[in-house]
Amino acid sequence: MSGYKIDVGKRSRQSDHVYRWDVHYGGEEESVETEYLYCEWDDIVRQFWVKRPIRLAWVTLTASWRALRSGVFAKTFQWSWPAGVTATMPAIAILILLIFGIGLGVAGYLLIGILGLLGGLAIGVALLWLAYQLEQKFNLTWVGRILSFHEREEQSRTHVLDRRRDAFGDLLKARIADGGVDEIMVVGHSYGAALAIAVMSRALDDLPDDAPTLSLLTVGQTVMWLAWLPEAGAMRDEIAAVAESDSVDWVDISAPPDGACFALVDPYTAIGDRNTERHNPKLLNAKFHEIMPEEEFAKPSRNWMRLHFQYIMAGARTGDYDYFAITAGPQTLADRFAHRPTVRDFTRLRRGRMKAVR
Incomplete structure (x- = not known):
């Protein structure tokens, strides 16, 4: 459909937590060889990922309370109200169900005594179970799980995620030193x-003069939910390091209909910097309406989880955003989107004084 062919080679393990495979891009005029390195960290998430329903409800409520108390949710609604709804909806749903269930129990007790109490509580438990089944389908509590994961990992003594970031940063620095390529892109x-931001920030010091083009592609980013946490000072420093660097081309692509991301919000601006002369990051709209099937993009039938993963999926129609051409094609990231200006004037999803921030 897009006029090129991609051949994907066999996957092999390069080292602990790093897989690699080769990709050959064949277009009408050019062919490109790309080495893909997949840096895995899901094993860390699994150590802190809650599965039991009661524990899941507790983790969601406590993580949401800490995010509310620290101002993360308030800032989220200021910068992107759809992201605010996504972030707060799981805790609100759990609280409503709990209050409704307890209310049924109290009402039943007042009407017919103990049997009414037990019956009301039974209905409340059934509603909670129904909510859990809906969560399994719509993944309503993933935000609470992620906030809880991040906090628990940051508070742990092992800091295994930090060590993994360092290892991936060393991998990137070694690949830069090896040279022999036109571009290294971190996605x-x-x-x-x-x-990805953290890994790129670790490689910016002491770059060789003949370093290949360095590109950073962030898609559907949820960075601010983490960067606004009080204990996330290191992350804020990493965002600043990449945003202020002239050695890397950072393009951030998002879609306003995607309520699970901060659409067209610059992470560095959101954590406090107001220097609009920076070229990093370039903010671009993925324009999913151009590449998704009309029936899947239509609002009545739209699957928000499907929308959030469209960034790394093939499109059904040709468009400016093409993940596979971006990551395997002949143009560098900056060259591919050189014709499109950064979108810093999109404020439709913001609230209050943040509408005036660019």
């Missing part, structure tokens, strides 16, 4: 955007 999706 991060959703929460992974925070790790």
